[in-house]
Amino acid sequence: AQKITQTQPGMFVQEKEAVTLDCTYDTSDPSYGLFWYKQPSSGEMIFLIYQGSYDQQNATEGRYSLNFQKARKSANLVISASQLGDSAMYFCAMRGSPDSGYALNFGKGTSLLVTP
Amino acid sequence: DAGVIQSPRHEVTEMGQEVTLRCKPISGHDYLFWYRQTMMRGLELLIYFNNNVPIDDSGMPEDRFSAKMPNASFSTLKIQPSEPRDSAVYFCASSRTGGSGNTIYFGEGSWLTVV
Numbered sequence: 001a002q003k004i005t006q007t008q009p010g011m012f013v014q015e016k017e018a019v020t021l022d023c024t025y026d027t028s029d030p031s032y033g034l035f036w037y038k039q040p041s042s043g044e045m046i047f048l049i050y051q052g053s054y055d056q057q058n059a060t061e062g063r064y065s066l067n068f069q070k071a072r073k074s075a076n077l078v079i080s081a082s083q084l085g086d087s088a089m090y091f092c093a094m095r096g097s098p099d100s101g102y103a104l105n106f107g108k109g110t111s112l113l114v115t116p
Numbered sequence: 117d118a119g120v121i122q123s124p125r126h127e128v129t130e131m132g133q134e135v136t137l138r139c140k141p142i143s144g145h146d147y148l149f150w151y152r153q154t155m156m157r158g159l160e161l162l163i164y165f166n167n168n169v170p171i172d173d174s175g176m177p178e179d180r181f182s183a184k185m186p187n188a189s190f191s192t193l194k195i196q197p198s199e200p201r202d203s204a205v206y207f208c209a210s211s212r213t214g215g216s217g218n219t220i221y222f223g224e225g226s227w228l229t230v231v
Contacts, residue, residue: 033215033217033218035219035220037222042224043205043224043225043227044222044223044224044225045207045209045222045225046222047219047220047221047222050217050219052217091159095217095218095220102147102164102166102211102215102218103149103161103164103172103220104149104159104161104209104220105161106158106159107158108158109158
């Protein structure tokens with residue numbers, strides 16, 4: 001079974017600073033994908049970034065990067081130069097192999113507040 | 117391209133009434149998922165379809181819940197009869213194929229309140 005753990009219920013960061021949101025996972029699947037989604041107060045789930053288990057390099061998408069440490073089973077999201085609009089819930093999720101089904105398993109989320 | 121489209125966005129209904137939530141996946145996507153989000157339980161997978169066929173409905177809470185996908189561009193999630201504990205945000209999501217590397221895209225959600 002897959003398990004995603006986000007240990008930070010809430011985080012604060014000052015505008016223009018960088019922030020790291022933690023995510024650890026557990027799986028027996030040899031191939032898996034790790035995803036981060038953003039959920040603002042309006043409620044929609046917005047895809048941010050993806051990391052494949054066999055990818056050698058850390059994924060980056062604009063101000064978002066994923067610090068992937070496979071041996072430690074961690075996939076932390078780094079947001080650089082935080083903006084007020086980054087205030088939201090952030091979810092780490094895993095998509096596994098066919099034997100586990102192809103649905104996403106989510107962590108409980110981290111609430112990020114960016115302050116001026 | 118249009119994203120995943122859900123309707124209604126908001127619904128308030130009385131206990132015992134039937135509720136039907138609708139979803140149009142992204143064109144060309146052959147996986148469709150229904151999730152439920154609550155404060156207590158977070159995001160839970162209810163059911164998913166591949167090529168219109170239900171693959172795993174083990175997350176459907178009870179017989180009051182049913183889901184169908186009559187064609188590649190439409191799915192419904194029905195609750196009959198509804199109860200206050202069904203109040204939640206229901207998300208529909210789709211992806212182009214299976215595989216661990218394919219992104220799942222979500223609709224804006226249907227906010228259901230059962231009073």
